[in-house]
Amino acid sequence: MSTNFKRFLATLLSLICCITTGTHIVTAKHSVVNTTTKTAKSASMISGLFNLIKNANKDKFCETAANENTIKVFFHKEAAIKEVSLEEYIKGVLYGEMPSSYSLEALKAQAVAARTYTVYRIRNGSTHRNGADICTDYTHCQAWTAGSAETPYPEAIERAVEETKNTICTYNGECINAMYFSNSGGATEAIENVWGGREIPYLKSVASPGESVFYDFCQVKTYSYDEFAAAVDSYFDNDADIDVEVGIKNIQNIKRSPAGRIISAEIGGITSTGLQIRAMFSLRSSNVYFSQDGSTISIVALGYGHGVGMSQCGAQAMAENGADWVEILKHYYTGIDISLLC
Ligand SMILES: [Zn+2]
Incomplete structure (x- = not known):
């Protein structure tokens, strides 16, 4: 886990608050x-x-x-x-x-x-x-x-x-x-940031405190460069332009919602939604973070489910x-x- 990611996680968790109505x-x-x-x-x-x-x-x-x-x-x-x-x-x-x-x-x-x-x-x-x-x-x-x-x-x-x-x-x-869903990873998601379409006033992003103690909070998967390229090629049926040598640089222009989930990212030159990236690597959520360590790529997914x-x-x-x-x-x-x- 990279220092930047640890810092992000600490910030995310520190933002969590409890609201009663x-x-x-x-x-x-x-x-x-x-x-x-x-x-x-x-x-x-x-x-x-x-x-x-x-x-x-x-x-x-x-x-x-x-x-x-x-x-x-x-x-x-x-x-x-x-x-x-x-x-x-x-x-x-x-x-x-x-x-x-x-x-x-x-x-x-x-x-x-x-x-x-x-x-x-x-x-x-x-x-x-x-x-x-x-x-x-x-x-x-x-x-x-x-x-x-x-x-x-x-x-x-x-x-x-x-x-x-x-x-x-x-x-x-x-x-x-x-x-509803299992675990938000720290904050739920506005519906339009997952499936597009119109906003729904009661399906907004809210803080979701106390979830880090549950098994469903965090998933970590590690890929070699070859395995990473194979997963992308398999998902896009070899249409993606993947350069195995550059590892994580195959992923560009990541756009996130304020709650952290990926709205879109370019992978091998193809613009992909958060849901597509979740499916591509069989992840539990689209709240995904990539890091590179030597010759491996780590993927961390926070939470479990669509988040709405x-x-x-x-x-x-x-x-x-x-x-x-x-x-x-x-x-x-x-x-x-x-x-x-x-
Ligand atoms: Zn049914």
């Missing part, structure tokens, strides 16, 4: 209720607030959510679509997406993010041609791990889903696209520092409210 609960699709701006710490208090909202707006809520109580899930290993209750599906997602040993507040935040992600897909059109609302393939939708009579879900999984039942994140009264939305490791770090699930979600999804489906 107040609780602000509104109704899904409606902005009728603004219950409190004071942070609610107890589950019973939050539950009580939800009941008030539910009773005041019951008809509108239930009309909105009527077709979301049961959803069509494509179980990709069985290649079969089954109708399951939204809440039962969310238990499997939570069990598949986050270790049940994580703090209850982190598990609750993940349960709400997963529920929100699911409802967003139902309301905004599924990408499954077979008629399913969502699938169990984590590379396409969300991970899902079954519980059964023989191997029931851990109590923490059951509790996190039950205690956040029917809760989603909204922005201006609309269900948000609640993207909620960091699962960051959620756990916040929970360990006393944040509740509402504070976690409001930290990672800028300007959102917590709302009830029904």
Whole structure:
């Protein structure tokens, strides 16, 4: 690891700060209720607030959510679509997406993010041609791990889903696209810096403290010059102009987002996106740093995943520092409210 990179890493980590926000609960699709701006710490208090909202707006809520109580899930290993209750599906997602040993507040935040992600897909059109609302393939939708009579879900999984039942994140009264990933490497990423396209107000870059203690924080890969050239040639099908002798100088004009991820770089004369570079070297993220030592090239990737939305490791770090699930979600999804489906 070069001195410059160590210095960068130290600077990055020193910038990390913790942000907490107040609780602000509104109704899904409606902005009728603004219950409190004071942070609610107890589950019973939050539950009580939800009941008030539910009773005041019951008809509108239930009309909105009527077709979301049961959803069509494509179980990709069985290649079969089954109708399951939204809440039962969310238990499997939570069990598949986050270790049940994580703090209850982190598990609750993940349960709400997963529920929100699911409802967003139902309301905004599924990408499954077979008629399913969502699938169990984590590379396409969300991970899902079954519980059964023989191997029931851990109590923490059951509790996190039950205690956040029917809760989603909204922005201006609309269900948000609640993207999430494993580890940001120190700061999350604005969506337009990963996939291009328009900005989304609730998917901005935010600091994500406390992630460096997790395994997913840092990946280091080392290549000989020949191996490096072979990886680039393989990705570009030999169209890149790679000079094996110059090593790291094959990489030019690296442009980064303020959060650090590569937006573009020229590799062998070909302009590549951060996602392409991640795929080229099978990296965990596009927050990538190159260094050269003698005849080897080292690649360091910070974090794990696309970096947009909620960091699962960051959620756990916040929970360990006393944040509740509402504070976690409001930290990672800028300007959102917590709302009830029904
Ligand atoms: Zn899918």
